[in-house]
Amino acid sequence: MDKYIEMIRIRFLMMLAYRTNYYTGILIYSINIGAYYFLWSAIYGEKDAIEGMSVIQMSTYVAVAWMARAFYFNNIDREMAAEIKEGKVAVELIRPYNYLGMKTMQGLGEGIFRLFFFSVPGMVIVSFIFPLQFSADWTTWIFFAVSIILSFFINTQINLLTGITTFFLFNNTGLIRAKRVVIDLFSGLLIPISFFPLWAQDVLKFLPFQGISYVPSMIFTNSFSNNEAIQAIIMQGIWVLILIIPIQVLWIIAKKQLIIQGG
Amino acid sequence: MNDAITVRNLKKEFKAYSSRSGLKGAFRDLLTRNYKIVPAVNNISFQVKQGEMVGYIGENGAGKSTTIKMLTGILTPTTGEVIVNGMNPHKDREKFVSTIGVVFGQRSQLWWDIAVQESFRLLKKVYKVSDEQYDSHMAHVIRTLDIEPLLDKPVRKLSLGQRMRCELAAALIHNPPLLFLDEPTIGLDVLVKLKIREFLKEINEKYNTTILLTTHDLSDIEALCERVVMLDEGKIIYDGALKSLKEKWGEGKEIEFQFLEDVTLNDLNRITASSEVKWEKDEKEAIFTAFAEDNDELISLLIAKVVADLKVKDINIKETSTEEIIRNIYDRGIS
Ligand SMILES: Nc1ncnc2c1ncn2[C@@H]1O[C@H](COP(=O)(O)OP(=O)(O)O)[C@@H](O)[C@H]1O
Ligand SMILES: [Mg+2]
Numbered sequence: 001m002d003k004y005i006e007m008i009r010i011r012f013l014m015m016l017a018y019r020t021n022y023y024t025g026i027l028i029y030s031i032n033i034g035a036y037y038f039l040w041s042a043i044y045g046e047k048d049a050i051e052g053m054s055v056i057q058m059s060t061y062v063a064v065a066w067m068a069r070a071f072y073f074n075n076i077d078r079e080m081a082a083e084i085k086e087g088k089v090a091v092e093l094i095r096p097y098n099y100l101g102m103k104t105m106q107g108l109g110e111g112i113f114r115l116f117f118f119s120v121p122g123m124v125i126v127s128f129i130f131p132l133q134f135s136a137d138w139t140t141w142i143f144f145a146v147s148i149i150l151s152f153f154i155n156t157q158i159n160l161l162t163g164i165t166t167f168f169l170f171n172n173t174g175l176i177r178a179k180r181v182v183i184d185l186f187s188g189l190l191i192p193i194s195f196f197p198l199w200a201q202d203v204l205k206f207l208p209f210q211g212i213s214y215v216p217s218m219i220f221t222n223s224f225s226n227n228e229a230i231q232a233i234i235m236q237g238i239w240v241l242i243l244i245i246p247i248q249v250l251w252i253i254a255k256k257q258l259i260i261q262g263g
Numbered sequence: 264m265n266d267a268i269t270v271r272n273l274k275k276e277f278k279a280y281s282s283r284s285g286l287k288g289a290f291r292d293l294l295t296r297n298y299k300i301v302p303a304v305n306n307i308s309f310q311v312k313q314g315e316m317v318g319y320i321g322e323n324g325a326g327k328s329t330t331i332k333m334l335t336g337i338l339t340p341t342t343g344e345v346i347v348n349g350m351n352p353h354k355d356r357e358k359f360v361s362t363i364g365v366v367f368g369q370r371s372q373l374w375w376d377i378a379v380q381e382s383f384r385l386l387k388k389v390y391k392v393s394d395e396q397y398d399s400h401m402a403h404v405i406r407t408l409d410i411e412p413l414l415d416k417p418v419r420k421l422s423l424g425q426r427m428r429c430e431l432a433a434a435l436i437h438n439p440p441l442l443f444l445d446e447p448t449i450g451l452d453v454l455v456k457l458k459i460r461e462f463l464k465e466i467n468e469k470y471n472t473t474i475l476l477t478t479h480d481l482s483d484i485e486a487l488c489e490r491v492v493m494l495d496e497g498k499i500i501y502d503g504a505l506k507s508l509k510e511k512w513g514e515g516k517e518i519e520f521q522f523l524e525d526v527t528l529n530d531l532n533r534i535t536a537s538s539e540v541k542w543e544k545d546e547k548e549a550i551f552t553a554f555a556e557d558n559d560e561l562i563s564l565l566i567a568k569v570v571a572d573l574k575v576k577d578i579n580i581k582e583t584s585t586e587e588i589i590r591n592i593y594d595r596g597i598s
Contacts, residue, residue, distance in 0.1 A: 006388040014376045017417075090337045091372040094365050096357040097389055256339060 003097055004105045011109025019117065026122050029066050030129075036062040036190075037130050051194045057221045060132045065189050065217040067119040067126075072152040072212060074107040077176050080163030089258075100160055100251060107156045135222050143229045147216040150236035154211045155183065157243040164247070167254035188214025208243065211236040266346075267441050267473040268311040268334060273343035275304040275329050303329040305497035306343070313440065314471040316463070318484035318505070321494035322593065327477040330494070331445050334475070335365055348441055361390060364434035368446035372430060373418045379429050380414040383436060390437035397436070404432050407462050424455035431459065435466065444476045448483055460486045481585045495593065509588060516562060517581040518553045523574040526551065534572050538565055557582070
């Protein structure tokens with residue numbers, strides 16, 4: 001276990017080395033949040049609530065969804081693709097650790113870094129600019145914390161799956177990009193799932209994406225009852241378990257037919 | 264159980280894809296691609312004992328790296344058997360890889376953006392090396408490779424020679440009984456090469472570390488290895504002592520003479536008539552070359568005879584270099 005924790009630390013250090021990238025990042029996220037805030041304000045107009053959410057809940061939803069994204073989002077699929085294409089994965093295979101486990105830990109190191117240097121200060125800045133509503137109920141915060149960790153795992157597992165496809169596809173840049181768009185859209189980052197047409201909501205119920213953004217954001221804005229929140233978190237947990245299966249299967253096949261590029 | 268490596272009838276085939284020509288060909292390639300099966304390593308067998316330093320040589324594309332990748336468990340063999348440190352590299356991978364160290368000259372295994380010592384710290388945890396083990400062993404490694412001043416620098420700021428020394432140290436953090444080095448001195452300057460050789464010899468002596476070294480720089484092999492395994496197009500064409508390779512394939516010695524007086528080939532043949540010597544004359548520079556068997560007694564006798572009869576201006580004894588020997592083997596085949 002020691003080695004995995006050490007890997008989180010290493011990735012944290014690496015992020016720290018490039019921390020200036022993040023100042024611009026905060027700006028970009030703030031602009032995004034601002035744009036969606038004004039968009040939603042216009043949509044709400046004089047209405048008090050749409051689909052059971054008030055305008056202030058909506059702006060909180062937008063802010064927390066983006067700031068949570070900073071935590072769960074990572075590029076380990078692109079990193080894996082590069083490592084596989086350049087043959088660097090050979091070096092990973094001669095280490096006494098689990099490659100996918102280490103990749104997950106790198107993602108976590110990155111996430112923790114962004115949580116402290118990006119999400120938290122970003123949220124403070126944004127709360128000065130836009131009217132947001134923070135829950136006073138500590139159970140909400142606990143539910144949110146559990147839920148956001150599960151978001152990280154679901155998103156990372158999907159990234160691992162996409163990354164492993166590099167072993168089989170000659171070029172998966174397109175797939176990686178498509179995956180990103182699908183997640184941003186179907187996870188509820190841009191529009192809460194409850195705003196989707198009913199048939200689409202029914203379909204999305206059977207997909208893991210809403211566990212990434214919709215669930216933690218709904219919890220944070222108190223839009224879920226306690227019961228709904230617990231159910232949603234259990235669903236997230238089930239998805240984390242389910243996703244282990246295709247990852248392990250693909251990984252075993254990949255290792256068997258592994259071909260390392262270059263001398 | 265003192266064989267570090269046992270390889271039996273090992274074979275690795277790759278699919279080599281070829282593209283069809285033209286637009287039509289490109290579309291057909293989308294559906295089915297043409298390929299040929301190329302054996303990169305073709306039915307090789309050998310054994311390496313614990314504590315041996317073996318040079319694994321061959322031209323580019325001979326299959327050296329492919330062999331190393333199979334021995335380290337990175338690639339699965341097509342057929343054949345590999346036992347390294349008493350284990351099958353593919354079963355029990357984590358346990359197996361803890362018993363080997365690997366350096367790929369063309370590929371860094373340190374983390375690019377962080378200081379060298381952070382990489383070391385991570386590897387120490389990865390290999391579960393205790394503080395005491397680390398301190399006693401690595402302090403020595405760091406001193407011998409002279410990398411103390413590099414430890415707080417990020418890897419991307421190191422020169423190739425500096426990086427290579429750190430890579431070597433990183434591969435030895437867990438003090439493995441078996442070390443694979445794939446072209447470790449590629450592109451390095453002479454001083455760094457010397458330092459690395461010195462170091463390898465030292466750990467071999469100190470810990471009885473087995474070392475399998477691929478290189479196309481034969482001076483590395485000459486400095487380190489008593490035994491060479493020579494590979495050509497995936498097959499082993501020689502496996503034995505470097506010395507007997509030289510004796511068997513060396514073309515004997517050449518002794519060049521320059522004289523202060525006018526000499527003819529006839530004179531020389533008469534003087535050395537009793538020994539097996541062939542003389543040649545380089546007309547332009549008036550250099551006479553005697554070709555003789557590589558036998559110290561014979562050669563000193565030959566020189567004594569010549570010097571006794573003729574006034575000599577210069578003598579030069581040349582030995583066929585290993586490089587030439589190997590060139591010859593590749594050019595003419597082994598038989
Ligand atoms: N991933 C691969 N796919 C197809 N052919 C390969 C692959 N890797 C190596 N080869 C081929 O196998 C042969 C041996 O390569 P290699 O072991 O790298 O040689 P060396 O290390 O001796 O230079 C070469 O002909 C090379 O083209
Ligand atoms: Mg090679």
